[in-house]
Amino acid sequence: MPVKMEVFSGNPPCPGCLEMIKLCEAVAGEYGGEIDFKKYVGEEGLEKFNEYNMFCVPAVVINGYIKIEGVVPTRFTLLNALREGGLCLK
16 A cells, blocks of 8 residues: 655745655655655645644645654655655665
């Protein structure tokens, strides 16, 4: 079962949001079907954003319970969050 990774960005995306999107897209690409990647830009993700009780972007949510918001994590931190969410790291 793939690990769900949801990224939230403002519209227009700020520099931090652009970096978060770039990082998450790269990692999702490396892991192919092992990650279910969804990107929300602006109001399209507002309902989910509020459901997760988040306050600022950029933000990434792994499997609905691991949240990183307001900063762009390092690749290492993102991979650790994905591992905690059930991804078997390469």
